[in-house]
Amino acid sequence: MKSFLAKKQDIQRKWLLVDADGQVLGRLASKVAMILMGKNKPIYTPNVDTGDAVVIINAEKIRVTGNKKDYKEYQYYTGYPSGQRFVEFKDLVVRKPEKVVELAIKRMMPKNTLGKTMLKKLKIYRGAEHEQVAQQPVKTEL
Numbered sequence: 001m002k003s004f005l006a007k008k009q010d011i012q013r014k015w016l017l018v019d020a021d022g023q024v025l026g027r028l029a030s031k032v033a034m035i036l037m038g039k040n041k042p043i044y045t046p047n048v049d050t051g052d053a054v055v056i057i058n059a060e061k062i063r064v065t066g067n068k069k070d071y072k073e074y075q076y077y078t079g080y081p082s083g084q085r086f087v088e089f090k091d092l093v094v095r096k097p098e099k100v101v102e103l104a105i106k107r108m109m110p111k112n113t114l115g116k117t118m119l120k121k122l123k124i125y126r127g128a129e130h131e132q133v134a135q136q137p138v139k140t141e142l
Helices: 025-037 089-095 097-106 113-119
Strands: 015-019 055-056 074-077 083-087 122-124 136-138
Touching: 015 025, 025 055, 025 097, 025 113, 055 083, 074 089, 083 089, 089 097
Parallel strands: 015 055, 015 136, 055 122
Antiparallel strands: 074 083
């Protein structure tokens, strides 16, 4: 038996539409990360981008379990001395709900250049309208 390694010509990408209305953030993020990496396909190869493109709508209607909305916070560094900043989840989800979903998915992706190219296939929108109408994304339930 020979091992199968996917090549560029073997990959057939689809566009998937995911509605985040009422979905739990972490569970949605892990499933979308698997789709972006291509782990849901039989031709998955770790060093080749075999995943599909994903469009997420209604990012503002995402929910979290437990007390995360009160205690969860995001940390970033500006690059200047004393530049460590903290943003609370409840503030960020009001201002930029797309960023909350993007960060959850990004942190589940591989931490290399292949992970960055996989993340480019992710489009997140606050409301129900999206710009990928021409790609005709297929609505999927996760």
